[in-house]
Amino acid sequence: MKKPRLAAIEYIRGVSMLGVVGIHVGAAYLGQHMTPEAVANPHIVALLEIFTRFSVPIFFFISAFGLFYNLDLSQPFVYKDFIKRRYKAVVVPYVVWSLFYIIHYCILWGDPGPLNPITILYDLFFGLANYQLYFMVLLIWFYLLMPLWVWLVKHLDIMKLALLLLFQIGINYVLCFLWNPYTVTNPILQKFLIHHLNYWVIHYVFIFLLGGYLAVHMDEFMRFMEKYRSQIVMAFWTTVGAHLGYYYYLLNVRGYTPLEGVATAHQLAPTGVIYTLGASIFFFTIFTVWQLPERCRPVLALLGKHSYFVYLAHPLALTYLGFLYDDLGILLTAPMTIIYYLLVVAAALLLAVGMRRLGEHYPIINKATIGVYPKK
Structure with missing residues (x-):
């Protein structure tokens, strides 16, 4: 039964997209504030770069x-059918958008170098x-x-998830703060190691398996959210404070610049x-067991649908609105910067709505850009 x-x-997709x-x-703001004459406002950086860090x-x-x-x-678990569906939904749009951006920037900057087939394959892989x-x-x-995640979720429990969380914190700390891939001298291996953040799933394995575990145990998860909703809210703001506190500690105690802090x-x-x-x-919790104001639901649904x-597509809005800012x-x-952010969201959302409607008349557009196929 469905x-x-x-x-x-x-x-959550919509909220994450905003983040x-x-x-x-x-990043664009920091790019303009990296000199002694143009020092970045640490608080706007905290809002845009630290508070949003949950979003990926x-x-x-x-x-x-x-x-x-x-x-x-x-x-x-029928792996073949699963891969076929995911291929349509993710792989095709990924390749289409990657080729689009490669060609777009070659034209924009007048540099045909990235059109080299080896370079394209390199860019696609990483x-x-x-x-x-x-x-x-x-x-x-x-x-x-x-198949590995299915097997793991079947054998997970709360204690194993807690241990996995500790493992996640530890392995991320080692790989991000202690290990230096540039010490590897083999140039080919070095490339694979430098870009480890782009394809090593180990960096996000805990949060992925947590999502799978809670989905499988949805009834228990619902009871947990209903019983501890107030504590969940308090815990969230505590984690917000801890993460922001770490950023401000780096700036005010360790002497980091905002860029180094980020x-x-x-x-x-x-x-x-x-x-x-x-x-x-x-x-x-707030989107499941809390009663949201009705006026919020259409907005959240719109953001989620087109997230x-x-x-x-939002880098296009970032680029061309950035050009407009420069020209003016x-x-x-x-x-x-706040206005720039709102304009980027609005422009990308309008483009998304327009392309989605156009794709209803020309289905290949939705198939290629977001992996959505007409319902049979």
């Missing part, structure tokens, strides 16, 4: 949740065609390893992993 639809999955856009707008890993959480929520673990596409590569690797207090730092856990449970396209001589001060 399970009831969970609006929370769609709503991803914030991270990239924050939480995508893995809801991806796994959606997969396992509709998966009957008592039945044999997700380097554009800065947001590495997530797609990680997701594809998660899909390819799905490069250290990211989602794979210990506080970032805990923050992701707190955010995942928090957002699922995939906005995620894939507008500097990215804190207020103008």
Whole structure:
């Protein structure tokens, strides 16, 4: 029997998309404030680059949740059928958007070099065609390893999840803060190691398996959220404070610049992993057991419905609105950066809605860009 639809999955996608856009707008802001004459406002950086850090890993959480929520673990897992569906939904859009960005930037900058077939294959493997596409590569690797995740979820319990959380914090700390891939002298191996964040699923294995485990045990998860909703909210804000506190500690005690602080207090730092856990449970709780104002639901549904396209296309809005800012001589001060963020979201969302409607008349558009096929 088909399970009831969970609006929370769609709503979290929308919220996560807003966070991803914030991270990239924050990067543009930092790009203009890296000199003694233009010092970055640490608080706007905290808002755009630190507070939003749950947004990438939480995508893995809801991806796994959606997969396992509709998966009957008592039945044999048909890997071939699963891969066929994921190929249409993820691999095709990934390749289409990667080729689009490669060609787009070759034309924009007048440099045909990236059109070299070896370079294209290199960019496709590591997700380097554009800065947001590495997530797609990680997701594809998660899909390819799905039989392993099915087996693990079947054998997970709360104690094993707790141990896995400790393992996640430890392995991320080692790989991100202690290990230096540049010490490897073999140039080919070095390339594979330098880009490990783009395809090593080990960096996000806990949050992915947590999503799968909670989906399989949805009834218990619902009772937990209903019973401890207040504590979940308190825990979330505690993790927010811890992650922001780590960032401000780096700036005010260790003397880091905002850019250095962002490069250290990211989602794979210990506080970032805990923050992701707190955010995942928090957002699922408020979108499931809390009574949201009715006026919020259409907005969340709209953001969730078009989050995939906005995620894939928002760099275009960032680029061309950035050109407009430059032509008008507008500097990215804190207020103008917030306006820039809102304009990027609005422009990418309008493009998403327009392309989705156009795809209803020309289905190949939706098939190629977001992996959506007409219902039979």
